[in-house]
Amino acid sequence: MKFSKDHEWVTVSGGIATIGISTHAQEQLGDVVFVDLPKKGRVVKAHESVATVESVKAASDVYVPVSGEVVEVNAELAGDPALVNRAPEAEGWFMKVKLSNEAELAELMDKTANDKFVS
Amino acid sequence: MSERSQRTALYDEHVGLGARMVPFAGYDMPVQYPMGILNEHKWTRENAGLFDVSHMGQWDVTGPNVFAAFEKLVAADVRGLADNQQRYSQFLNPQGGILDDLMVTRRGSSLYVVVNAGCKATDLVHARSVLPAEIKISVRDDLALLALQGPKAEAVLAKHDASVRAMKFMHSQALNIAGIAVAASRSGYTGEDGFELSVSTKDVVALWKILLADANVKPIGLGARDSLRLEAGLCLYGHDIDETTSPAEAGLQWSIPKQRRIDGGFIGAERVQRELAQGVVRKRVGIKPEGRAPARDGTEVQDLSGRKIGMITSGGFGPTVNGPVAMGYVETASAVVGTKIQLIVRGQALPAVVCALPFVPNTFKR
Structure with missing residues (x-):
């Protein structure tokens, strides 16, 4: 799992990136009550704001850390947005993106670097 | 450069409880505790939530004919207040826009006023400019303010002082909570039954700890305070009401009694009278x-x-x-x-x- 400076995480399998927000990000947000996800098929660019996560208190942008096409979004979040709080780096994933430029992954931090970054 | 945030007397308590502190109206205030806003909100609706609202301004207003004098500042019926009775009102500018909203309570021959933290400095300038010189405003920086809100609030306080059970909504009285002198009013900002507790800053940490020792009480931050008051339909100054909005537009005409609508005689009366007659x-x-x-x-x-x-x-x-x-x-x-x-x-x-x-x-x- 790799992390962006905007507190998203990415795992890659077979050219498809699964993207969510980090444990640190969900702790900062507090109780998540709504997630606005992009439409399947949308072509996104790295660092673009593609989703919004709403806590009781505020709305926050989610920046996609890699470029590509959104091939799937997590439908579970519509009925159970608190999944983002309970399992941010697992079942609370946001979207899957078919990578168009795998070189962008090199810009991301590994867990050790990210732990240092957020501490 | 912004000025350094002020702290209430409970700052160390909030930090010790694991609160996330945020700047609000010039103060470092707890927006939430580890329980989180959702659970704090629900706890308050079902049990009793304890809020530090010491950032708010507390005044004693005294002097000859102070009740009549204060009616120049607000459209509420101040002269008709019974002793220890409290009313909600607003300060208006000459154009009838809302400068702040407030609670005013008669205490014997004086008035006790609670104003919003974000407005308290400008409120003081405004009130001073309107009230005659012989009316004195004492800013009670020596006092802290707690709110205990929720269906179990009465029972929590009654364990210490049973006289609280007889208190009526929008009335105040002195309570003795484990030897601490508290000026309580039965009011709040959550839509629940509850109390606001004015207490010496010297005693507030002790009072806070005594109340939190009750299993029915949890500390509640500004985040849940906001969601509670929003569900209760209560205005937040600077958002739902400000200098561009009027009492009639805001639906606050219930706070202006009939006789005062007729008589006027308060700052901003012209717009209030026009809008109540002609609509908004x-x-x-x-x-x-x-x-x-x-x-x-x-x-x-x-x-x-x-x-x-x-x-x-x-x-x-x-x-x-x-x-x-x-x-x-x-x-x-x-x-x-x-x-x-x-x-x-x-x-x-x-x-x-x-x-x-x-x-x-x-x-x-x-």
Whole structure:
């Protein structure tokens, strides 16, 4: 799992990136009550704001850390947005993106670097 | 450069409890404790929540004919207050816009006033400029303020002082909580029964700890305070009311008694009288988004043809409602309960409906 400076995480399998927000990000947000996800098929660019996560208190942008096409979004979040709080780096994933430029992954931090970054 | 935030006497308690501190109205205040806003909100609706609201301004106003003098500042019936009775009112500017909202209580021959933290400096200048020189305003920086809100608040306090059970809504009295002298009023900002407890800053840490030692009481931050008051349909100064809005537009005419509407004699009376006679062009209403997406402060409100008819002034997620809730101003023609509207959130028109306030029925002790 790799992390962006905007507190998203990415795992890659077979050219498809699964993207969510980090444990640190969900702790900062507090109780998540709504997630606005992009439409399947949308072509996104790295660092673009593609989703919004709403806590009781505020709305926050989610920046996609890699470029590509959104091939799937997590439908579970519509009925159970608190999944983002309970399992941010697992079942609370946001979207899957078919990578168009795998070189962008090199810009991301590994867990050790990210732990240092957020501490 | 911003000025360094002030701290209430309970700052170390908040940090010790693991609160997330945020700047609010010039103070470092707890926005939430580890329990989180959703659970803090629900706890307050079901048990008793303890809030530090010591950032708010507390004044004693004294002097000859102080009740009549204060009626120049507010449209409430101050002269008609019984001893220890409290009323909600607003300071208005000469154009009838709202400078702040406040609570005023008669205590013997003086008045006790609570004003918003963000307005307290300008309120003082305003009040000083209106009141005659012989009326004295003592800013009680020596006092802290707690709020204990929720259905179990009375029982919690009654363990220490049973006389609290006889207190009526919007009345105050002295309580003795484990030897600490407290000036309590039965009022609050959550829509629940509850109390506001004015206490010496020297005693507030002890009082805070005594109340939190009760298993029915949890500390509650500003985040839940905001969602509780929004569900209760209560205005937040700087959002739902400000200098551009008037009492009639905000639906606060219930706080202006008939005789004072007739007589006037308070700053801003001309607009109040005109609007109560002729109506207003826009009104504050409840707004219920039909989907799950919250619509926040500043969201444009349109009619179904896409014409802008107003704006949301407070909006978010209502934990008790279990869905998004909002309030805002719309043109009077669209202010009828049941009117279908749309909210422009991130470029998309989301369906919503004008609804009655509050979203959650209040449980005040009448």
